[in-house]
Amino acid sequence: MRTPNPLSMSLRRRRLGVYWIFAINGLAFATWMARLPGLRDNLQVTTAEVGLFLLGGAVGALSGLALSSHIIAALGSTRTIALFATLALIAVGGVGALSALWPSLLIAMAAMFVFGVGTSITDVAMNVEGAEVERDLERTIMPWFHALFSLGTALGGGLAAVASSLGIGVEFHFVVIALVLIGPVVYSVHLMGGTQGGSNATSTAPGASGVKSRLSVWAEGRTVLIGIVALSMAFAEGSANDWLALAMVDDRGYTNAEGALWFVLFTGSMTLGRFLGVPLIDRFGRVPILVGSALAALIGLATIIVVDNPVVGVFAVIAWGLGSALGFPVAMSAAADDPERGAARVSAVATIAYGAFLVGPPLIGGLAEFTGILTALWVVAAVIALGLLATPATRKPKA
Incomplete structure (x- = not known):
């Protein structure tokens, strides 16, 4: 009987571990995003104050991203994932419980700040780990990792819709999800080699080890342009995550449970x-596929804004989801094309992209107070158009 190659077996286990952590991160993220109307009701806040609540998570995310490459350099990717994914889950359980036991916008914002720190650092670490697995496999696979994130969000959104329809409060729902996901986090880290395994920025190349070297990637024009692509698609995705369920409830008259189902449709389409x-990227290349994706997202978003018809709306949300699917993962792959400072570049691109989550919630929430949520989403369309212009930067450098 032929013995499997130990290296290929190890690589398969690492790939499976990366799949797991992407799915877990997505499920945790969707758990509170899809129940945003319920959180709003518990906290008794306005739409503009929902924007401030989301801002707490965005500020936490940017704080985490600023430190992420340095933390990964010090701890390695898998240990970073173990620590900060657990922190994010604690924050999810905490924000649910506190919204009912002690309904305070400031406390909720603080809990979301902690969630933002945990999930953003986990995000960079799992993308660094995924990029290294992709390089070792010598084939495009990063979008599949992000597909598992989307699958996790679809599952989380589906569970949220069920919980909402059954009248289960967010305080119980969130705590149960947080406790259930701790075990899978530990298992995913085990598959990736445990807390002693995974990629480590300091071990990749001598030039990657210094703080100055890691910060210098911000002066690279290609890295910044890739960041703009990631930002535009993060805004396209994040605006649906933040506002789609709420927009369909407030502007179109659907119930909270039905609003969660619109969110599930979007995340399912992204998956x-x-x-x-x-296979499309492998056949046609990054740039043509990203151009087509951006156009699909623009058309879908514009349609859902202007057309109040459930059948047309379904197709519009599908186009929005399909169009938003590839921009962020392809940008992560492009940032990690050169492994020498992959963690630093991924961190920089992710930081630019998370600017969408910092500016987006208060901007859209503030505009929505005067125009309605759907009309405020025209801002997102403008940002997608900007990212469309930057897509040539994602082309693979010539060897």
Whole structure:
């Protein structure tokens, strides 16, 4: 009987571990995003104050991103994932419980700040780990990792819709999800080699080890342009995550449970787009596929804003989801093309992208007070158009 190659077996286990952590991160993220109307009701806040609540998570995310490459350099990617994914889950359980036991916007914002720190650092670490697995496999696979994130969000959104329809409060729902996901986090880290395994920025190349070297990537024009691509698609995705369920409830008159189902439709479409996108990227290249994706997102978003019809709306949300599917993962792959300072570049691109989550919630929430949520989403369309202009930067450098 032929013994499997130890290296290929190890690589398969690492790939499976990366799949797991992407799915877990997505499920945790969608748990509170899809129940945003319920959180708003518990906290008894306005739409503009919901924007401030989301801002707490965005500020936490940017704080985490600023430190992420240095933390990964010090701890390695898998140890970073173990620590900060657990922190994010604690924050999810905490914000649910506190919204009912002690309904305070400031406390909720603080809990979301902690969630933002935990999930953003985990995000960079799992993308660094995924990029290294992709390089070792010598094939495009990053969109599939992000497809598992989308699958996790679809599952989380589906569970949220069920919980909402059954009248289960966010305080119970969030705590249960947080406790259940601790075990899978530990298992995913085990598959990636445990807390002593995974990629480590300091071990990749001598030039990657210094703080000055890691910060210098911000002066690279290609890195900044890739960041703009990631920002535009993060805004396209994040605006749906933040506002789609709420917009369909407030502007279209659907129930909270039905609003969660619109969110599930979007995340399901993103999942499908990420699974189908890999062979298309391999055949046609990054740039043509990203151009087509951005156009689909623009058309879908514009349609859902101007057309109040459930059938048309379904197709519009599908186009929005499919169009938003590939931009962020392809940008992560492009940032990690050169492994020498992959963690620093991924961190920089992610930091630029998370600017969408910092500026977006208060901007859209503030505009929505005067125009309605759907009309405020025209800002997102403008940002997608900007990212469309920057897509040539994602082309693979010539060897």
